[in-house]
Amino acid sequence: MNPDSFQQLDKVIHEKSRMAIMSTLASSAELSFTELRDTLGMTDGNLTTHIRTLQKAGYVSVSKRFSENRPLTTCTLTDEGREAFGGYVDLLEEIIEQARGSK
Amino acid sequence: MNPDSFQQLDKVIHEKSRMAIMSTLASSAELSFTELRDTLGMTDGNLTTHIRTLQKAGYVSVSKRFSENRPLTTCTLTDEGREAFGGYVDLLEEIIEQARGSK
Numbered sequence: 001m002n003p004d005s006f007q008q009l010d011k012v013i014h015e016k017s018r019m020a021i022m023s024t025l026a027s028s029a030e031l032s033f034t035e036l037r038d039t040l041g042m043t044d045g046n047l048t049t050h051i052r053t054l055q056k057a058g059y060v061s062v063s064k065r066f067s068e069n070r071p072l073t074t075c076t077l078t079d080e081g082r083e084a085f086g087g088y089v090d091l092l093e094e095i096i097e098q099a100r101g102s103k
Numbered sequence: 104m105n106p107d108s109f110q111q112l113d114k115v116i117h118e119k120s121r122m123a124i125m126s127t128l129a130s131s132a133e134l135s136f137t138e139l140r141d142t143l144g145m146t147d148g149n150l151t152t153h154i155r156t157l158q159k160a161g162y163v164s165v166s167k168r169f170s171e172n173r174p175l176t177t178c179t180l181t182d183e184g185r186e187a188f189g190g191y192v193d194l195l196e197e198i199i200e201q202a203r204g205s206k
Contacts, residue, residue, distance in 0.1 A: 003123050003127070003142060003143045003144060004144075006119045006120065006122050006123035006126075007119060007120075007123075009119050011119070014117070014119060016109045016110060016112050016114070016117065017109065017110075019109050019198070020106050020109035020110075023109075023198070023201065023202050024106070026202065039106060040106045041106060085202075089199055089202050089203065092195060092199055093199055095122070095126070096195055096196055096199070098126065099126050099129065099188075099192050100192065
């Protein structure tokens, strides 16, 4: 059991809702804010707050454009975000293996 | 991708330090407060706070006795705690599989 593993877990990603957002974005090239909100069953306010945290960390980029004369906000993982999420999942897997081994 | 999985993660266990405590206790019958603190490199205050949260949830039991004329505080997982930790790890594993599948 390496106790440092736990502390190395990226706290930006470890929060449950942000794990869900990162995981959903990891499986898509791009998602609209609305699709993401509806997929995750989150409120506008809640999703906005978490997206902002992910943007500040450099993990998600948000772009606004017009589509059929209506504003469209889309979210996508940055390369840095994809790498951080990959590292987070790898570390989580190690922790689970340790936990399984210790049962 | 089932977005509910993330929200089902037990928030008492999901906090990084508490994951570390639960994981460490899961591999031992009983540990003294001092052993736990030193293994995890936590401060007394920090460990006390987290142990209290785990006690309130019914996951950890704490007992005090004397050993060689010195007070000894020990911590152990309750049956409920062991079950909750098992469920948490199972769910985390499902989430990782989903994330791996989506990469």
